[in-house]
Amino acid sequence: xxxxxxxxxxxxxxxGAAWLLVAQPALACSxxxxxxxxxxxxxxxxxGMLILMGxxxxxxxxxxxxxxxxxxxxxxxxxxxxxxxxxxxATPSAAQAPFPPA
Numbered sequence: 001x002x003x004x005x006x007x008x009x010x011x012x013x014x015x016g017a018a019w020l021l022v023a024q025p026a027l028a029c030s031x032x033x034x035x036x037x038x039x040x041x042x043x044x045x046x047x048g049m050l051i052l053m054g055x056x057x058x059x060x061x062x063x064x065x066x067x068x069x070x071x072x073x074x075x076x077x078x079x080x081x082x083x084x085x086x087x088x089x090a091t092p093s094a095a096q097a098p099f100p101p102a
Contacts (some may be wrong), residue, residue, distance in 0.1 A: 035042060
């Protein structure tokens with residue numbers, strides 16, 4: 001045990017630290033490195049990213065609209081049930097009350 005750690009954990013930490021210290025800079029492709037913007041590969045990557053952002057934005061917009069629909073529907077149904085109770089003059093039953101009687 002070194003510094004209270006098992007030998008395997010200490011060895012893993014030392015190897016990880018050495019790996020981080022001797023890491024070489026990543027070699028970027030021509031798109032990431034800022035190559036010729038008019039190259040077909042750069043234009044294709046840009047088009048692909050725009051399509052992916054559009055798909056993600058569409059899915060997020062659909063989820064947001066679904067939640068808004070559910071919120072409006074719940075409010076409408078609650079208002080309808082309140083109107084029906086007021087029209088019938090009945091008091092809400094224990095099953096419909098938000099809290100059980102004490």
